[in-house]
Amino acid sequence: MTVHNEAKKEDIAKTVLMPGDPMRAKMIAEKYLDDYKLVNSVRGMYAYTGFYKGKRITVMASGMGIPSIGIYSYELYKFYDVDNIIRVGSCGTYIKDLNLYDVVVAYDAYSESTYAKDFGDNNSIMKCSDKLYSSFKDMANKNNIKVTSVRAHSSDSFYADINIDDLVNNKGCSVVEMETFGLYFNAKYLNKNALAIYTVSDNLITKEKATTEERQNSFTEMIELALDVAINL
Numbered sequence: 001m002t003v004h005n006e007a008k009k010e011d012i013a014k015t016v017l018m019p020g021d022p023m024r025a026k027m028i029a030e031k032y033l034d035d036y037k038l039v040n041s042v043r044g045m046y047a048y049t050g051f052y053k054g055k056r057i058t059v060m061a062s063g064m065g066i067p068s069i070g071i072y073s074y075e076l077y078k079f080y081d082v083d084n085i086i087r088v089g090s091c092g093t094y095i096k097d098l099n100l101y102d103v104v105v106a107y108d109a110y111s112e113s114t115y116a117k118d119f120g121d122n123n124s125i126m127k128c129s130d131k132l133y134s135s136f137k138d139m140a141n142k143n144n145i146k147v148t149s150v151r152a153h154s155s156d157s158f159y160a161d162i163n164i165d166d167l168v169n170n171k172g173c174s175v176v177e178m179e180t181f182g183l184y185f186n187a188k189y190l191n192k193n194a195l196a197i198y199t200v201s202d203n204l205i206t207k208e209k210a211t212t213e214e215r216q217n218s219f220t221e222m223i224e225l226a227l228d229v230a231i232n233l
């Protein structure tokens with residue numbers, strides 16, 4: 001147990017699906033898991049462990065931002081012996097080629113964050129785990145789901161006045177979210193596996209936004225894909 005997570009070590013599975021929102025973790029457990037139990041509720045950051053198609057899996061929320069996912073994913077890897085974390089989130093798009101509700105996978109993530117620097121790593125780009133990436137692409141192909149691979153911008157500020165042109169043309173980013181860089185760094189630092197997949201919920205150029213209900217529906221396809229990847233690792 002840690003100060004942030006009251007689950008016992010044996011209560012957490014080797015693979016964790018990680019949405020940002022605790023209510024989404026609850027929804028995933030209720031909709032997809034058999035024999036699930038709530039194993040953490042400290043700070044409302046719910047974690048549920050149960051069975052999907054007979055395989056044991058944990059779904060735990062990360063909260064918003066690199067500092068939050070930084071804490072929870074570090075503890076899962078380091079103190080709970082978790083091997084794989086799959087972030088299932090939403091993102092905004094910086095480019096016109098992506099549409100609302102598209103499923104996107106982050107091959108890598110760029111960030112201005114000091115998170116990695118705090119550990120002595122000065123890289124501003126962190127990469128996903130090849131193993132999870134290829135499993136995910138294979139599963140998407142098998143299910144005929146179109147997935148676009150991108151570099152994500154893991155921003156520290158939702159309301160910042162950002163220079164999209166610089167992020168797209170100089171940094172190579174196509175989408176924005178707030179967590180993946182921290183997750184990928186932790187996986188690299190602790191020699192574990194991580195992957196982040198998103199559905200596009202906002203277009204930062206056209207200012208289109210998915211409604212809450214629409215977000216929910218597009219999320220379903222991605223969650224089912226992530227669960228199938230998780231149980232086949």
Ligand code: HPA
Binds near residue numbers: 176202204
């Ligand atoms: N900014 C940061 N994170 C996000 C966004 C955004 O516009 N949309 C979804 N996650």
